[in-house]
Amino acid sequence: MNIIATSSARPVARALTVEEKHEIDHEMTLYPDKKAVGLEALKIVQKHQGWVSDESLMAVAEYLGMSAHELDGVATFFNLIFRRPVGRNVILFCDSVSCWIMGCDGIKDHISKRLGIDYGQTTADGEYTLLPVPCLGDCDRAPVMLMDGEQHRNLTPEKIDQIFSQRAKNK
């Protein structure tokens, strides 16, 4: 049994871009310990690359002088660090208690039907990924979702149709 993976199959650290390094360096000035910027660095990489690949993770770990496993422990802990590719727009759909009382399940079904994706899936054109998110703290305007940096509130099926039709038109 060959338990040693061939070197070609093993991911290797990619080179961080100048921009990524520049932004990570800035974060380092704010904390007394390099390791402390792990999460910030992952967010920076994700902002530029869309998600955190093994190659990106290893590059960041190397840059911060920590093991890739230690950094992956942080990466996988947080809901908003994506270790798998996601669509160009991530729909963070609140499914917590106030949104649930106000009928978010029906809204979620409407989105799923319209886009053809369930939680954790990405549309075939790579445009949208749908994810549940714990309470978005906007409970007086439930149901809510966060997409592309914009919070959409008091959601109804009609509003969902409007949002996605408008986006399709603007593309």
Next chain:
Amino acid sequence: MTDRPLTKNIDMTRAPFDIGQYRAAGGYASVEKMLKTMAPGDVLDLVKISGLKGRGGAGFPTGLKWSFVPMGESAPKTKYLVVNADEMEPGTFKDRLLMEGDPHLLLEGMMIAAYTIQASTAYIFLRGEYLQAEKLLKNAIAEAHGKGLLGKNIQGSGFDLEIILHTSAGRYICGEETALLNALEGKRANPRAKPPFPQVSGLWGKPTIVNNVETLCNLPGIVNYGIEWYKGLGLGADAGTKLCGVSGRVKNPGCWELPLGTPIRELLEDKAGGMCDGYQLRAFLPGGGSTDFLLPEHLDLTLDYDVIGKAGSRLATGTMIVLDDQTCPVGMVGNLMKFFSHESCGWCTPCRDGLPWIDEIFQRFEKGGGLESDMQVLTDHLEYLGPGRTFCALAPGAMAPLGSALRHFRDDFHDHIHGGGCPWQR
């Protein structure tokens, strides 16, 4: 003077005050007064006597918390103030209002707290999804720097302070103060063993105070107008005002600043406009997802820490979640159990294994397949996951709505178990 010290500048129909408008409205006067006329010990005494209790959920006296920080010549030179702005308690949306509505008020409060414990670095631990608050706080910090209210030797006082904004990436457990400190250090956000308490050994082993956003926003008023004024704001035993919210099927959901001691009925009926037409009040969680259900008979209780405590629940975050008569109580608790199960950090066994077990039972209740014996399993978990059995307060918090639901909604559970699933048409 004002009777709404937290929200007097907030008008969500316009942008929040910039530093010029904020100062014109009396902003940062407390910092000037403090730096000119008060020693750190004076501020500590003031806050202690004011009766201010932490507004993040636990309600611990703020001055007492601060008093454990080592002071004087022999104390460590490096200390930290950390703001817990990781608002993620289900049904809670009050710190968002403060940060989006008046970001300078938080900075002013932070300056008072940092000066009191003599910390020269302060971190704001903001939840990553609060993008608008991030933008506004960043801008406010830059403005305060520009006016010499942050940085070295502030207003010639010899006091230095830098405020750094850290944005997280979504985990409820980061609201637990020691888990928050681990996250800020770049580690997995598991809670730490206590003692040592953060006041003695916190961020990077240095004395650290972690305070909630709303708690800090109370400080400028206390320094400006004093203890008598602050105590006079409350109608009952507790001092000051509190942000109180209502969500669920009410006519006018929202968040308001009310005197502590206001009757719950006033919040629900006058502010939130009462139940939506065609809906009746069945029960409510008074302070977010990890509080015990209260019933319509409790509406005349007042919003006081002890009053709500004696009724068997907690005021906690002060944001009420309303259960109406056409929403399934078992489904509502099941939703909360899914949340807590998902957000368990996995560090200690009762929480890591117990919450998913409970979640699985609720899923069966929903679909059909619930067993009478499940009721005993749930009841047992109230003890296994109760206070003292787990590493932090997450699981005991989850047991609050569960335990009270088992008491109040027994018939609904029975219907799910014997009726082959959820009887409610949703």
